[in-house]
Amino acid sequence: MFRPHRSRRTALALTGLVAAALALAGVPATATAAPAGSAPALRVDGNWIRDENGNGVTLQGVSVLAPEQNDLCEYCNSKPTSELIDLAADTAAGWNSDVVRLPVTEISSTTDLAAYDAQYIAPYVDQAVDLGIYLIIDLHLVRDYGDAAGAVPQSMVKRFWDYIAPIYGGTSNVIFEVFNEPINPANWNTWKDYIQPVVDSIRTTAPDTLLLMGSPQWSTMLNGALTNPVEDDNLAYVYHLYPNQGSPTEALLDSKFGNAAASIPVVITEFGWNPPGEFSDPITNGTTSNWGVPFREYIDAHPWIGWQAWILDNFWKPQMFDYDWNLMGGEFQGQFVKDWLAGEPNVSPCTVHEAVGASVQVSSVYQTYSGDNLTDGDCTNAGRWISAVGDTTPTATVSLAAAQDVSSVGVYSGYNGGSGVVLVDFTIEVHTSAGWQQAAAVTGNTQAARDVAVGVSGVDQIRLVVTNPSASTTEAKIARVYELAVRG
Known part of the structure; x- marks a missing residue:
């Protein structure tokens, strides 16, 4: 496997020969051809x-967020798109992206493409060339396609690419994602008939650019390409994957795109997750431990499949940052994606945290499932603390090696294969030099991996107090907790 090398470029002037060729190809008079590029051409x-x-x-x-959407969130304290692209490629900051995907969202059949390009595309192509990374121009349509009322007519997609392709077809840093998420008709052959003329038109002015091809049903039907591929010799197929499609087992991912990727090129241009709450929705509800870790394990074993995580922002879901631009870790995806880009080991946040090895006192113990298991980094069934039958308020107190800031505590409970045995109602208390205080109260929990916000400085002890250990009507009313994962 090779990851592209990033290097700064010197100014690259377009040669007269290339300029003449573009003119003959019919570049609109308002369009200015982009630089030749600084990254190796891809085939x-x-x-x-x-x-x-x-x-x-x-x-x-x-x-990244579509630049034209950047000022719509009134509570996000938005950052410029250029700043986020710089961050994505910043090896010193630990991000190490080889490619950034730039959505293009506000496009219609009458859009002034010259003005749009000048404001929302051209500056970021120049920036990508400066950084030596690839930039995906993503026509980010999420709509039905075809001639039905409300659908995207083929002429609209063709109009966009007929303008953009001559400008950036000679820039080796640029990749074209032709149509982000067509929805209906949910038929691959119908989709191919619709999109093939668009591809053919692109090739008249951008014969060598790598194309990324979506599919109906929100880019989830690429298997159709196995028997009826789009006719092109430099095209890869796109898949979009989120937790609503199921647990990322090998069998599921093989069926969705993995088996196809053994014979055709595949790029996952969207995936992401966050725990249920304000930073996710029914499509993206998931956790790093139960969704991110197994997904990465699969992708790492298939290095021919590229990927771009969604989204380096704090507005559109699932975000990587909170509204104050803190990178979200634990069961949220932000820190995990950053670590993946940096080549860090694929580990669950349940197993690696700041209280591993800390001493623990508990109110009771069932058999050999002792309190020390709460900070041992072992998140298997054997590594749980289980309270004794009859303990009506199971309690565990973790003593940290030194006082520290605590942003959150991950509470991992239940057992594999169990139903309704995660902790339901509990509180998190913290001890500082001022004494004990309640940091959070959780009621009605249904999550086996629950990140609980704390946000307290100078914490030297943390206490879990369970008032309802289980919703089960058949299992014993005992607390079953894998780990109390403290995060700074």
Whole structure:
């Protein structure tokens, strides 16, 4: 596997020969051809994407918010798109993205494409060339396609690419994602008939640009390409994956895109998750432990599949930052994606945290499931603390090695295969030099992995007090807790 090398570029002037060729190809008079580029040109070879030296390339990166959406959130304290692209590529900051996906959202059949390009695309192509990274121009339509009322007519998609392709077709840093998420008709052959003329038109002015091809039903039907591929020799197929599609088991991912990726090139241009709450929705509800870790395990074992995580922002869900631009960790995706880009080990936040090895006192113990298990980093069934039958208020107190800031505590409870045995009602208390205080109260919990916000400085002890250990009507009313994961 090869990840592209990033380097700064010197100014690149378009040669007269290329300019003349673009003119002959019919570039609109308002369009100015972009620089030739600073990243190796990419080509499809079997199920791999390769650079000009034949190295297999795994495109790994993030999506940013569409620039034209950047001022719509009144509570996000929005950052400029250019700042987020710089961050995505910043190796010193630990992000290490090889590619950034730039959504294009406000496009219609009458959009002034020259003005749109000048404001929302061209500056970021220049920035990508400066940074030596790839930039995906993503026509971010999420609509039905075709001639039905309210659908996207083929002419609209073709109009956009007929303008954009001549400008950026000679820039090796640029990749075209032709149509983000067509929805209906939910038929691959119908989709191919719709999109093939668009691809053919792109190739008249951008013969070498890598294309990324979506599919109906929100880009989840790429298997149709196995028997009826889009006719093009430099095109990879897109899949979008979120937790609403199911637990990312090998069997599920094989069926969705993995088996296809053994013979055709595949890029996951959208995936993401956050725990249930304000930073997720029914599509993206998931946790790092139960969704992110197994998904990464699968993708790491299939290095020919590239990926771009959604989304390096704090507005559209599932966000990587909170509204104050703190990178969200624990069971939220932000820190996990950053660590993945940096090549850090694939570990659950249940097993690695700041209280591993801390001493624990508990109110009771069932058999050999002692309180020390709460801070041992073992999140298997054998590594749980279980309270004794008859303990009506199971309580555990963790003593930290030194006082520290605590942003959250991950409460991991239940057992594999169990139903209704996660902690239901509990509080988190913290001790500082001022004494004990309640930091959070949780009621009606149904999550096996629950990140509880704390936000207290100078904490030297943390206490879990359980008032309802289980919703089960058949299992014993005892607390079953894998880990209390303290996060600074």
